[in-house]
Amino acid sequence: MLDKRGWGRRYWLPLLYRRMMRLGGLGPVVTFTFDDFPRTAYTVGGAILKECGAAGTFYTAFALMNSSNYAGEQFCLDDLHSLVADGHELASHTLHHVSSRTVSTPEFVEEVIRGRSAMQSVPGLVVSDNFAYPFGAVSASAKRAVGRAMRSCRSIYQGVNGPAVDLNLLRANPLYGGIERMSAVRDLVRRTEEQRGWLIFYTHDVQTRHSPYGCTPALLESAVTMAVESSMRILTVRDVVAQKEARGSSGEAQGG
């Protein structure tokens, strides 16, 4: 539950320190992202995407490697190599899964950079410059500082991105629970198509007995199938940003 300050932040944070990118003709597009990440995100979730010829974005907190938590076993090094080989995107999520609201901003930026560097130092791993905030916790000063250090920063502010996208605060929607959540997915897909926008989902573990922050294989499979059958393309965050950059930066503007 959000406190009074949380509600205030929800209103003003999207307005501050923005780095706008116009989607132009790129949409409608959808991205499936996985945070932290539990092994099943890759072994089950990654496989579902691969089966459809698609790829996902894995926001990885490198220090969680070989550990275990509420969502089950976390990734191992082989998973990172395999997911890169499969064409998925390896992206950043700080080194130790730290909240930007529990440390100073310089310490937080250091965590972000160290997380990316730790993965970059492993031979064979290709790491993008895209980032997601652990716990979805974003402070104004972190938004400003990390926005300068990374190509994009994903939040858990909900909604559909576009036609103007704030690269410093990408909106994303939880893909949690089971198949009963498909009506909400359907609504988001419809909105994204109408708006020719960019829809981003996030989840953690993908297993039948999922954690409160994960989903069933059936829900992910249905959402991916719906995306395939829609007018949307399934792209990673890396590919959306790269395709946009390849088309030229017209329409980009600084704001806030």
Ligand SMILES: [Zn+2]
């Ligand atoms: Zn996380």
